Amino acid sequence: MDEFVDIDPNVRKARGLPAAFYGGAAVHTWALERLFPGAWQPLPGECRDLAPGTARPWRLLPGGLDEPLLVTRESDGGLHCLSNVCTHRGALLLEDEVRSTPLRCRYHGRRFDAAGRCLGMPQMDGQPDFPADGDHLPALPLETWGPLTFTAPDPALDFASWLSGWADALPPDLDPTGWHYDASRSPTYEVDAAWTLYVDNYLEGLHIAHVHPELSRLLDRDAYETHLLPHGVLQVGTAKDGDTALYGWFFPNVMLNLYAWGLSVNVVEPLAPRRTRVRYLTFLRDPATPPSGPGGDLDLVERQDHAIVESAQRGVASRLYRRGTYVPGWEDGVHHFHRMLAARWNADRARG
Numbered sequence: 001m002d003e004f005v006d007i008d009p010n011v012r013k014a015r016g017l018p019a020a021f022y023g024g025a026a027v028h029t030w031a032l033e034r035l036f037p038g039a040w041q042p043l044p045g046e047c048r049d050l051a052p053g054t055a056r057p058w059r060l061l062p063g064g065l066d067e068p069l070l071v072t073r074e075s076d077g078g079l080h081c082l083s084n085v086c087t088h089r090g091a092l093l094l095e096d097e098v099r100s101t102p103l104r105c106r107y108h109g110r111r112f113d114a115a116g117r118c119l120g121m122p123q124m125d126g127q128p129d130f131p132a133d134g135d136h137l138p139a140l141p142l143e144t145w146g147p148l149t150f151t152a153p154d155p156a157l158d159f160a161s162w163l164s165g166w167a168d169a170l171p172p173d174l175d176p177t178g179w180h181y182d183a184s185r186s187p188t189y190e191v192d193a194a195w196t197l198y199v200d201n202y203l204e205g206l207h208i209a210h211v212h213p214e215l216s217r218l219l220d221r222d223a224y225e226t227h228l229l230p231h232g233v234l235q236v237g238t239a240k241d242g243d244t245a246l247y248g249w250f251f252p253n254v255m256l257n258l259y260a261w262g263l264s265v266n267v268v269e270p271l272a273p274r275r276t277r278v279r280y281l282t283f284l285r286d287p288a289t290p291p292s293g294p295g296g297d298l299d300l301v302e303r304q305d306h307a308i309v310e311s312a313q314r315g316v317a318s319r320l321y322r323r324g325t326y327v328p329g330w331e332d333g334v335h336h337f338h339r340m341l342a343a344r345w346n347a348d349r350a351r352g
């Protein structure tokens, strides 16, 4: 699969992505090498409560990018996201959380402070030009929205541009910054399908009536809206009791779902060409008010989505499958995603 992909800008005429984008090994590799290193990703929810002086190792997109990182909090409260790879000979600096700094590499003892600055190393101290700039741990950018902190190894877009349109969609008096992370309601799922199929499914409300009968009974189908954002899609679901749910997706794999009770984040992580992890992060507006309404039984909705997406995965792998069409007014978000993905793919083909 090396050819350019043309998705007509007119949703009424366009045909969808070729099947190679749904589980092909070459597209999977391309996405991990070219797309995901530039994509903003939320830090694990627990990092929010990291105590001063603590450093915690984590991997960005484990099984996919597998980038070893550290989150550290300085005693003055400053948060850092650093490489977890020692700048001497590449040992992983930390395997487990530590509660004191400096960090000390267990291979030959190189020391770093909580901001990643190399402080020294036995047998090297006093050497001219040591430590030099290249001896400090590479630091990744950190940005916040609401209760979430995001990072990216090599951002393709500045953070504000990436999220543009989201803040404007929220009620003006809403401030989710202090909402409470609920680890017990933040499960991780795995699904036997390409990450692109999972995103496609998220980006249309057309299937709700067919796949989610329980959710469908709560939502006013005629009031469902889809809005295209510069780097995302916003869907608005209105419950029959008047509550609205905002479903924001940001290219390529972050979903911010805002309900009356709080925020549910889904991070869609490619594991293999046809296997995907979906990581939930749940933040409650008020810990005494559990999820209810359209975002109440998210586990049921998730399992219903998995079943249908896994079925579609088996279908698109068929030698008889041809590029599909879009339902105007309902699948404009899917079309928007495909146009973005094709543009990135084509830009890389043009580069040669």
Ligand code: FES
Pocket: 086, 087, 088, 089, 090, 091, 105, 106, 107, 108, 109, 110
């Ligand atoms: S690899 Fe860390 S000190 Fe040598």
Ligand SMILES: [Fe+2]
Pocket: 201, 202, 207, 208, 211, 212, 301, 305
């Ligand atoms: Fe669904």
